[in-house]
Amino acid sequence: AGLAPWLFVLLVLLFVGFIRVRLLDMPLERDEGEYAYAGQLILQGIPPYELAYNMKLPGTYYAYAAGMAAFGQTIKGVHLTLIAANSLTIIFVFLLGRKLSGAMAGVVACASYGIMSVSTVVLGMEAHANHFVVLFAVPATLLLWRAGKSNRPGTLFFSGLLYGLAFLMKQQGICFGIFGWIFLVWQAVRNKSILSSGFAKRSFVFGAGMILPFGLTYLALAWAGVFSKFWFWTFIYARSYVTSTSLSD
DSSP, X not given: XXXXXXXXXXXXXXXXXXXXXXXXXXXXXXXXXXXXXXXXXXXXXXXXXXXXXXXXXXXHHHHHHHHHHHHOSSXXXXXXXXXXXXXHHHHHHHHHHHHHHOHHHHHHHXXXXXXXXXXXXXXXXXXXXXXXXXXXXXXXXXXXXXXXXXXOHHHXXXXXXXXXXXXXXXXXXXXXXXXXXXXXXXXXXXXXXXXXXXXXXXXXHHHHHHHHHHHHHHHHHHHHTOHHHHHIIIIIHHHHHHTTSOSOO
């Protein structure tokens, strides 16, 4: 019984992988080209935002750099990186579903995610930042659930750390971190510990983990001398971009 669910997960990985492998040489889409170029520059020792930049935080640049270092600086290497990220996320979805509602729910959840993740509606065949956001957000949620049961500060810290990495992949990833904090508040309200020192400590540990990736990035880019460009493109310009469309629209 313990092995059977993993066999189903393996079938999901093979099925989704078969779809993706057939399109390894598909030309890079616009965002993929941006990320791949920035990743190449990183591998040459050139920091993000010095010669190439866009509105996104640099996490996906580094994910591309790591993937191309492993699989090659080619179109195929980019899409192999996507397969690796997507496969890991499928496994994490299974583990989270199993933890919440049992092995059958985990299998159904990971199969559903695997199929939806290749949908053209969400540009699932391209290595967009979304794939890397959820790669960190799903295990972060799994660790958050475990921390809620065990009350271990280390588990909570690493949950926050992974949420912080999800944010670093793309700004919208912050929504997952906000969810994590709301979960902690909800749990404290249920336990009637919202005003306790224990809740304050848990919030601090979780928040420290979540802030750490961005804080280290802040320092690294400042050390590289590109902080002003980084801040302009990812916050000032990005804010102008997203507010150019009204809320009602």
